Amino acid sequence: MQTRTSLNILGWKSNNLRCPDHSVSFRKGEDNDSHRITLLQMPNGTGKTTLWKLLRTALSGDKTELQEDGIIEFKRKGSKDDLGSFDVSLLFNGAMLSIEIDFDFDSGTVDFWTTYSKGKGRVQGFHPPIEAMRFLNNNFARFFIFDGELASNFLRKDSGKTREVIDVISQLGDLNNINKFLSKYYEACIDNCGVSTLQGFNRRKSAYQEAKDTLNRRKKELEKLESDEKFTEDSLEELTTRADDYIQTQKGIREGIEGLEKELRNLDAEYKDLENRALNLITQPDALSKHFAEGITKFSDSLDKLKLPENVAREFFVELRDEDNCICGRPMDKEAQREIKEQETKLLGSEIITVLNQLKSSKLPPEIQKFEDKNQELKAVLGKIKENDVARRNCATEIEMKKNTIDDENYVALIEKKRNLEIKSEEISIAIEKYRAINDPAKNIKSTFSIQVLEKELKKREKEYLKSKEAQAFQVKSQLTKKLLKNAYQEAQRTICSQITKDTNARIEQVMPYNSIRIAGIESYLHLEGQKGSSEGEKLSIAYAFLTSLFHECGYYLPFIVDSPANPIDLEKRGKIAELVPKLADQFIAFTISSERSGFLDALEKNESDIQYLTLFRNNIPSIVEKAKHAKAYKETGNGMLVEDKSFFWDFQIQKEED
Amino acid sequence: MSNQGKYYDTIEKSIKRAAKQCDISEDTADIILAWLEFAYNNPSAFDPSVVLTRTSLIDDSINISEVELDLENAD
Numbered sequence: 090m091q092t093r094t095s096l097n098i099l100g101w102k103s104n105n106l107r108c109p110d111h112s113v114s115f116r117k118g119e120d121n122d123s124h125r126i127t128l129l130q131m132p133n134g135t136g137k138t139t140l141w142k143l144l145r146t147a148l149s150g151d152k153t154e155l156q157e158d159g160i161i162e163f164k165r166k167g168s169k170d171d172l173g174s175f176d177v178s179l180l181f182n183g184a185m186l187s188i189e190i191d192f193d194f195d196s197g198t199v200d201f202w203t204t205y206s207k208g209k210g211r212v213q214g215f216h217p218p219i220e221a222m223r224f225l226n227n228n229f230a231r232f233f234i235f236d237g238e239l240a241s242n243f244l245r246k247d248s249g250k251t252r253e254v255i256d257v258i259s260q261l262g263d264l265n266n267i268n269k270f271l272s273k274y275y276e277a278c279i280d281n282c283g284v285s286t287l288q289g290f291n292r293r294k295s296a297y298q299e300a301k302d303t304l305n306r307r308k309k310e311l312e313k314l315e316s317d318e319k320f321t322e323d324s325l326e327e328l329t330t331r332a333d334d335y336i337q338t339q340k341g342i343r344e345g346i347e348g349l350e351k352e353l354r355n356l357d358a359e360y361k362d363l364e365n366r367a368l369n370l371i372t373q374p375d376a377l378s379k380h381f382a383e384g385i386t387k388f389s390d391s392l393d394k395l396k397l398p399e400n401v402a403r404e405f406f407v408e409l410r411d412e413d414n415c416i417c418g419r420p421m422d423k424e425a426q427r428e429i430k431e432q433e434t435k436l437l438g439s440e441i442i443t444v445l446n447q448l449k450s451s452k453l454p455p456e457i458q459k460f461e462d463k464n465q466e467l468k469a470v471l472g473k474i475k476e477n478d479v480a481r482r483n484c485a486t487e488i489e490m491k492k493n494t495i496d497d498e499n500y501v502a503l504i505e506k507k508r509n510l511e512i513k514s515e516e517i518s519i520a521i522e523k524y525r526a527i528n529d530p531a532k533n534i535k536s537t538f539s540i541q542v543l544e545k546e547l548k549k550r551e552k553e554y555l556k557s558k559e560a561q562a563f564q565v566k567s568q569l570t571k572k573l574l575k576n577a578y579q580e581a582q583r584t585i586c587s588q589i590t591k592d593t594n595a596r597i598e599q600v601m602p603y604n605s606i607r608i609a610g611i612e613s614y615l616h617l618e619g620q621k622g623s624s625e626g627e628k629l630s631i632a633y634a635f636l637t638s639l640f641h642e643c644g645y646y647l648p649f650i651v652d653s654p655a656n657p658i659d660l661e662k663r664g665k666i667a668e669l670v671p672k673l674a675d676q677f678i679a680f681t682i683s684s685e686r687s688g689f690l691d692a693l694e695k696n697e698s699d700i701q702y703l704t705l706f707r708n709n710i711p712s713i714v715e716k717a718k719h720a721k722a723y724k725e726t727g728n729g730m731l732v733e734d735k736s737f738f739w740d741f742q743i744q745k746e747e748d
Numbered sequence: 749m750s751n752q753g754k755y756y757d758t759i760e761k762s763i764k765r766a767a768k769q770c771d772i773s774e775d776t777a778d779i780i781l782a783w784l785e786f787a788y789n790n791p792s793a794f795d796p797s798v799v800l801t802r803t804s805l806i807d808d809s810i811n812i813s814e815v816e817l818d819l820e821n822a823d
Binding site for chain 2: 094219220222223226258259260261263264266267270271274275278290558561562563565566569570572573574576577578580581584585588642643644645
């Protein structure tokens with residue numbers, strides 16, 4: 090259920106101040122209900138303005154107005170007492186609240202004291218409950234403790250009071266406050282970012298992105314290079330292993346070939362030896378065949394029998410030619426000598442002679458007699474030759490086969506590949522060094538390879554970018570919140586002003602039905618429709634209508650205190666104002682003078698039955714004092730009388746008192 | 749309806765509508781409204797410590813995307 094904040098003035102008490110000492114209560118009976126309308130009639134000069142200022146001070150907690158006038162000015166004239174006080178009793182949301190203003194005229198100071206029934210008792214200072222502080226302040230109080238000057242200000246273009254009162258009462262002003270404090274907050278946030286200017290966010294962002302991209306690219310390149318390096322190293326290792334294996338394998342083959350070649354050489358040597366031995370044996374016919382052996386023996390024996398010279402040599406023929414007779418007995422003539430010489434050449438050149446010589450010169454070895462042994466040896470040698478031949482062929486074949494297994498072409502290709510890989514590996518190492526270097530000679534980030542340099546640069550740029558980003562974010566938020574609050578303020582203000590304009594015009598029509606004056610709208614002032622000016626009464630009527638409309642929706646039940654509510658208004662319009670007054674607030678306190686009654690009071694009584702009639706005056710006119718003493722209720726103090734009586738009120742005729 | 753009367757209701761609607769227009773979340777609007785409600789009954793609503801807490805709350809409730817940052821960028 091909706092509950093509203095309410096404040097009622099239950100009364101006040103004044104002591105040793107410029108207004109007569111008095112104590113007034115607006116209570117109806119013993120409970121805390123107060124009269125809806127209280128008319129406090131005070132002749133001019135009774136200290137009405139003083140009382141007005143005291144009320145405004147007590148309900149705002151602002152002493153400025155008192156201090157501006159000078160504290161001593163509030164002292165009762167002729168009083169020897171240096172102390173004075175003004176005490177207002179209030180009922181706030183059903184709880185008692187009292188605000189006291191203590192004057193020390195000697196020291197020229199004033200002090201507030203606050204007593205709240207739900208608080209800590211009487212405390213020094215202006216300390217109403219915080220819920221009441223919203224309207225118990227100088228900004229707000231002047232709108233419900235209302236004077237004619239404010240009414241004029243509502244219509245003055247340069248006063249700005251109209252928007253001000255709307256802002257204060259509707260809370261639109263709080264919206265502006267929030268906006269103001271948010272702007273300050275964001276200004277401080279941006280300052281804290283240490284960014285001197287908000288310009289360059291994109292530049293910093295691009296610079297950061299450029300460093301980030303370059304670093305990522307270089308990292309990927311390095312990763313690729315490292316992968317290539319590993320691959321190259323692995324390939325190199327594999328190739329080296331393969332080359333070593335190859336070399337090892339080839340070494341074995343080559344050693345095998347060398348061994349075989351040595352073996353072949355040995356076999357060749359053996360072959361030659363065997364061949365010689367075989368030839369030697371073969372040149373011994375007796376070794377070849379038993380028949381040869383027997384034949385040679387027989388032939389040799391024959392040569393011996395034929396007495397053939399032992400030596401069939403050239404000397405034989407030379408000696409023969411010198412003989413007188415040939416061996417055949419014929420005389421050795423010249424013809425015979427010539428014939429011998431001719432035959433000598435032929436004979437000495439034939440193999441037969443050689444054989445014969447051998448046969449003749451040689452003594453037949455005893456081996457001939459050992460044919461069996463020789464033949465066996467020959468056969469053995471020939472057998473070995475055969476074996477040797479097979480062995481040599483096999484050896485040569487094996488050498489050839491082994492030589493065929495030597496793959497030098499592939500080995501060269503492998504070595505070439507290894508060499509290329511070594512070159513590539515070196516190139517990669519050089520390239521990687523650029524990426525792993527601590528420094529980089531490059532003049533710009535895009536040409537930089539060193540990861541360390543790039544990381545350092547990225548960090549620097551990131552820091553600048555983040556600061557700029559943070560500041561930018563604050564800037565954007567500031568703009569957004571400003572826009573939000575400005576838009577909300579403008580829209581709410583349009584709606585509220587439009588509604589108040591409508592309500593105000595309805596009330597103006599009620600107050601002044603035959604007057605075409607209306608407000609066209611609310612700007613910084615109440616803008617009148619087609620009107621260039623208005624009378625004081627019209628101004629007050631419009632102000633009442635406006636304030637009534639304004640307070641009607643504010644959510645507070647506040648008292649409405651008006652100084653001379655009808656005085657400036659034409660008599661014929663007072664009745665309409667009087668109709669309006671009961672609608673202004675739940676409690677309406679009006680400071681009046683006797684001349685205001687006409688045209689106002691009758692109408693007021695017609696519209697409201699709960700009216701309290703009070704008359705406050707100095708008790709310096711005996712006839713009036715005497716009359717007052719016959720009133721229903723009165724209180725007399727040292728310098729004043731307060732009478733609560735309708736008839737007395739109506740009959741009271743003093744408009745101005747002499748001090 | 750709030751205890752603060754029709755003016756507050758009008759302001760509340762306006763703030764919510766403005767928040768939508770500005771593409772600001774309802775959370776932010778609610779924090780502003782909570783501050784207004786607090787201010788309605790508390791004269792200390794704009795004391796430095798309260799201001800700092802409330803402004804920080806509003807700030808925290810607003811999320812700015814990269815796109816918004818770029819869009820709002822002046823240079």
